[in-house]
Amino acid sequence: MSLLRLKTTECKVGVVGLYNAGKTVLLTSLINHLQDHDPDRFPLGSKETRIRKFTVRPPDRDWTAFNYSGHRDALVNAGKWPSKTTDRSQFVCQFERSDWTFSDCLLKLYDLPGERVADAGMVGRDFTGWSEKMLALFVNDNAYRTCSAPFLDAIKKPTATAAELLYAYKLSLANLILNFKPLISPSTFLLDLHGNAARPDTPEKLATSRFSGADAENEFCPLPADLRKPGTELFDSFSFRYDRYVERVVEPTILAFRSCTSLVVLVDVTMLLAGGVGMYDDNRQIIRDLFDVLSPGENKVFGPIARGLSKVLLPHQWRPGWITRVAFAAPKMDLVHPADRDRMLMLLKRMAERYAADRDGLKYDFFNLSSVVSTRALPIGAGMRVLTGTPLRGADGRKIPPGEEQRFTVAELPDDWPMTWSAGTYAFPEVYPRMPARKDYPPDQVNVDRLATFVID
Ligand SMILES: Nc1nc2c(ncn2[C@@H]2O[C@H](COP(=O)(O)OP(=O)(O)O)[C@@H](O)[C@H]2O)c(=O)[nH]1
Ligand SMILES: [Mg+2]
Structure with missing residues (x-):
């Protein structure tokens, strides 16, 4: 810490969502962009913000370290998405931000296996x-x-x-x-x-x-x-x-998330559309349970003014932690045609906004994002939405080894959630990741920078 940076601001960010929602990929991309920061490709607040002295710290007692290098390596060298998360894990890092004059940032990121969310x-x-x-x-x-x-x-x-x-x-x-x-x-x-x-x-x-x-x-x-x-x-x-x-x-898992300062709730809109109305209902129920348990928003004991003061006056170990920000995020935006990406955001809002709006003192926002952009889009022709990428599965639904880039069609998004729909009405084929081999060159992303700006506060 430089002489002027007298204190450390601790940001604890928990990522929740069902399994396969994209939590681990999001964290891997985010860490890569913070560690090898390029303000043009990842503006944090503004293009002027620089990150300096990025250092990885050991995780807290009782936590296993988030396997960042393993996940990144799998993406690049094996062309594979990260393997399933089997245990809760934490990534801790510390850095200076040029726009924070008196304080540096101690960032703790939390990942959990999505299965555990059902126990909330x-x-x-x-x-x-x-x-x-x-x-x-x-x-x-x-x-x-x-x-x-x-x-x-x-x-x-x-x-x-x-x-x-x-x-x-x-x-x-x-x-x-x-x-x-x-x-x-x-x-x-x-x-x-x-x-x-x-x-x-x-x-x-x-x-x-x-x-x-x-x-x-x-x-x-x-x-x-x-x-x-x-x-x-x-x-x-x-x-x-x-x-x-x-x-x-x-x-141990759920309560650690309750003491986070920000929460990222991933809702995989593509999966809900592909899975049918039952999948939508279940995911809503789970967000409701999570909100009941994690109770983001106003803390009855301290209140908003005390929180503001405690941030300035107390050493970070003493800062009372509770969730004051929630980012709802629809991941895998690169599986949706650009013509539909605003609709993706709208669907996310219509599904989740109520839960956040009911909480006093909670700041929340909505993001549609791609952690690792792995497709390109062609202009719409004859109403067809065509992307290019390397498909993960063949026509029979079985996994195939990575091959040539191909063209494939994806579903058009509805303006609102239909009254009912069955599994298979909408399809968004999975693709292999497109990840630069150079270790210090983070993947192309969309809106992960905006999400980071919102949660690292
Ligand atoms: N195209 C694309 N697919 C993604 C992206 N992020 C995640 N995925 C897909 O979602 C799957 C699950 O991601 P993962 O992060 O492991 O989900 P988790 O279970 O929530 O941790 C991956 O295997 C990919 O197929 C992305 O940014 N773009
Ligand atoms: Mg995971």
Whole structure:
């Protein structure tokens, strides 16, 4: 720190979103652009802002380091998108900004496996509360009711054993996975604590090979009111295991996000359009749960003036942290034709604005962005939207090795979310990343710079 820079401003930025939303790619691109900053390609506030003395710091205790170099290397040398995130991780760096006169910036970025987001509804709920929440979802939503039929049948039997209930619940979770429903909780059924993800298989095989809880000895599932009798082995053991699960798996991740100063909520508009109306409903539900748990916005104890003062007066370790900014972002904009990119932003706003607007003292904004621009667009001809890029899958849907650049068509975006639509109505083929090999040359991006300007405050 130079003599004039008397203090350090700590910015903690959490990135949340369903798995495959583009969180890890966004962080990789952002870090690359900060580390090898070129104000013309990545204006931070203005083109005059320079970043100096960028240094990587070790992550906080209890956090694994975000594998930046591994992800970047995979993008460049293997031409692959980063592998699945299997554990929560953190990237910490410190730098000076020419537009911050008296302070340098300590930036902490948080990544998590998207699967864990489905457990957000457990925070602040005891076993009874969670059971009721899950049962209400299963009973009241048609798609969830169909998938969870084995479980809804099993709980009708007053003599059902723990093993029968667990098996029926796991069959139901497996049905949900196979029907692309994201609310899989406990999320360890989908991604266990060793980072092993469930692989496509029959519901029966998934139900016998996966656990509904931290491990084989600690399984639990929701219980209906007539099976929730304190003093019974069933209720007491499930409730005990549930509490341990929340303490061990859910709270360390979710609560770290609650103490962030800014939150980036990634909503993959292309995936919601491709996945059908059920996917849209689920993702909205998850944003609502997350907002309930993370409660961004005004802190009741300190208030906005105290926060402003604390930033100036307190050393950064003492700064009370809470989320004051939320950036909603629609990633993978390069999979959408430029003619539709404003519509992409509009769809994002219409889906998410309500949740942010209901919070006092929260600053929020919307971004459509490409972390690694990997396509080019051709002018619209005969109403067709054509892009060029290297497709990831062949016509049969199987992954193919990278080949020549090709032309392919993408769907036109609607002006608003339709009343209903089915999976497959809209298609946005995935492509291989286009990433410069030179390590100090960050990828082409769109609006990641604007997002960074908003969240690094
Ligand atoms: N074309 C394009 N695809 C992207 C971009 N970012 C992410 N993707 C795609 O989205 C997938 C998931 O990204 P990832 O960051 O791993 O998602 P996460 O699970 O939210 O961390 C990648 O494998 C890519 O196929 C982007 O900027 N452009
Ligand atoms: Mg990830």
